[in-house]
Amino acid sequence: MTQHAERTHHFTFNTDGRPHPLENGLVAVTFALGVIAVATCGFRSLHSLAAWTGVAGLITGGWGQFISVTTAERFALIIGLGLAGLGFYIGMAHGGFV
Numbered sequence: 001m002t003q004h005a006e007r008t009h010h011f012t013f014n015t016d017g018r019p020h021p022l023e024n025g026l027v028a029v030t031f032a033l034g035v036i037a038v039a040t041c042g043f044r045s046l047h048s049l050a051a052w053t054g055v056a057g058l059i060t061g062g063w064g065q066f067i068s069v070t071t072a073e074r075f076a077l078i079i080g081l082g083l084a085g086l087g088f089y090i091g092m093a094h095g096g097f098v
Contacts, residue, residue, distance in 0.1 A: 005089045012072070013027060013072045013073045014070065015070045015079040016070055021036050022067070023067060023070075023071070026067075027076045029057075029060050030060045030081065031080035033080070034080040034084035034087065035058045036049070037053040037057055037086070037088060037091065038050075039098055040087065040091070041087040041090035042097070048095070048096070049091075050090065051097050053084070054084045054088025054089070055084075055088055056084075057081070057084025057088070061080050061084060064077045065081070
């Protein structure tokens with residue numbers, strides 16, 4: 001007897017069933033800024049970009065943590081904050097904002 005297996009797991013940050021467009025937007029922006037900061041921090045000539053995107057990611061991630069509603073949002077924000085912080089600190093070590 002075969003049964004139809006339904007997909008019960010969906011990738012979503014809205015685990016409480018309500019939409020959170022602002023919080024999800026902050027997650028996306030924080031993660032994107034963190035990836036850019038980490039990708040550019042390895043190049044000494046891009047230290048300014050790494051520092052500025054890192055600090056912007058830290059600010060958006062901090063604000064997102066403050067207003068986040070679900071655990072999934074907080075988890076993704078912590079990943080983005082870690083990336084942004086790493087890119088920020090390495091960018092600062094290579095020359096900073098200037």
